Amino acid sequence: MNDRHMEVAVPDSETLEPVRERMYAYCFPNVPRTLIEQDAFEGAVRLQYIHEETARLTAGELPEGVQGFRIGDFQMTFSSNDGTGRLTAKTICPAAYGLLLRHGLLYRGAEGRRADAD
Numbered sequence: 731m732n733d734r735h736m737e738v739a740v741p742d743s744e745t746l747e748p749v750r751e752r753m754y755a756y757c758f759p760n761v762p763r764t765l766i767e768q769d770a771f772e773g774a775v776r777l778q779y780i781h782e783e784t785a786r787l788t789a790g791e792l793p794e795g796v797q798g799f800r801i802g803d804f805q806m807t808f809s810s811n812d813g814t815g816r817l818t819a820k821t822i823c824p825a826a827y828g829l830l831l832r833h834g835l836l837y838r839g840a841e842g843r844r845a846d847a848d
Contacts, residue, residue: 738783741776749779753826756817757835770833774826781823 762771
């Protein structure tokens with residue numbers, strides 16, 4: 731998925747809730763504990779929402795998942811997509827991924843996350 735972000739309508743909390751839940755699942759077992767982690771997580775949720783809305787609004791420009799295209803005897807090949815809506819390495823917004831990674835919400839490092847770090 732391209733990392734394009736258009737200007738989209740400001741979402742309400744109800745609209746963001748499904749994105750937030752998918753983002754929690756993507757980060758599992760990590761959860762944002764400190765205020766800095768919570769702010770980073772909410773920023774990633776907003777970036778993912780804008781990313782998905784941009785993809786939805788520009789879907790007619792180029793079919794998502796097109797891997798091949800041939801003009802003579804018209805042929806198009808689509809990539810496999812499970813259609814679950816689950817966030818994966820292919821579907822997460824690269825900017826949101828970077829934000830989560832930088833704040834330690836994706837992987838536990840060799841030193842681990844300190845439980846007393848607030």
